[in-house]
Amino acid sequence: MTKIFKVGLIGCGHISETYFRAEKYFNNIKIIKCADINHNNALKCAKIYKIKALTVQQLLKDKEIEIILNLTIPKAHYKVAKQSLLNGKHIYSEKPLAINFKDGKELINLAKKNKLYIGNAPDTFLGAGIQKSKELLEKKIIGKIILGNAVFAFPGVQSYHPNPEPWFAKKEGGPVIDMGPYYLTALVNLLGPAKKVTGSIVNGKKTRTIGIGPKKNKKFKVKCPTSYLSTITFHNGSVIHLTLSFDVIAHQNNHIELYGDKGSMIVPDPNMFGGSVFVCKNLGKPWKEYKTNKLPLGRINIRSQSSRANESPTNANYRGAGLSEMAFSMLNKKNNMCNGELSLHVLDIIKSIMHACKSGKVKFIKTRCKKPKIFKISDIKQILN
């Protein structure tokens, strides 16, 4: 029987339900205690999942807990992760690693110094959709990637999130910090590390109205740019145009399209685990579909619209895979896939996009990471129930 790691949850909000669901899919993680800066949220969570609610300080010092799962808001990721590492706990946080590069780097150094694991979402790139794309690209099915387009554009979370203000806050707000991690992690996974970035910003509506919950109809101020149009050059020579926007009512672009010297590829949604990959090798010829819905971490596990608006009724969502893979890596003393080096590089690109787009200047990326390896089906099977 495999070891089941005892996980302590800090931050009992919207996304926590998805991680409790993950315990059913994966064989080596169990959330046994929870805490929140708002203790009522912890009590509510503890009641639903029949676990114990503690204060944040009690949880950080709890001897039973081996890994802290940090599902707080982006601005709190650094503080909670740092406290966890200082208390001798391994840490896995939701994206992004931190909201400042300096803080992210400090966390990576602290984990290294204390010989603790650090893991970070997104883990969606471990899903069958992005992994199938990677497998086909590595077989050179569309040759060398010359250029591409990636688009995340929607009207913003205010209509379906009861506390949307952090998405529009001065420092940690905006679509690059929020959705950039999915697109950039997928692109680094497919193309390798990024070298430089240029771009520009567009500002949308200055006030938004909350559409749900106790603050419904309350207006609040937008304190950050809400659209970023960037161009990223990767070390392998590929140039990708990335649009990230909270100002678009609707569009019909694909999430990611890659254009190689032998054909084109449509990569499925990097915010989810499944989806088909499409390839076209001749102008005017039909696109070939590579389905992933029968592969592990690609099977549809959502069949009804959940409260999370970005989960469509039929989708594959295995968030928690990165946490489970980290636990497996801890046991087998190997590097985890959603590791600190990768998430720091992604944070570096995020901050570089924001800087380059606001200043209009070219920004060179300071860090470099290894291109992630394929997540082998034999490895996936080891962590699945």
Ligand SMILES: NC(=O)c1ccc[n+]([C@@H]2O[C@H](COP(=O)([O-])OP(=O)(O)OC[C@H]3O[C@@H](n4cnc5c(N)ncnc54)[C@H](O)[C@@H]3O)[C@@H](O)[C@H]2O)c1
């Ligand atoms: N909501 C989604 O659909 C979704 C999807 C994927 C990833 N995420 C990520 O998950 C994280 C959490 O998002 P959410 O939507 O659950 O947010 P949320 O606002 O619903 O919940 C966050 C919780 O963290 C608590 N918290 C805040 N600061 C804290 C601190 N310093 N110490 C302890 N607790 C603290 C809050 O009280 C709240 O209960 C974010 O990083 C977000 O980017 C969210």
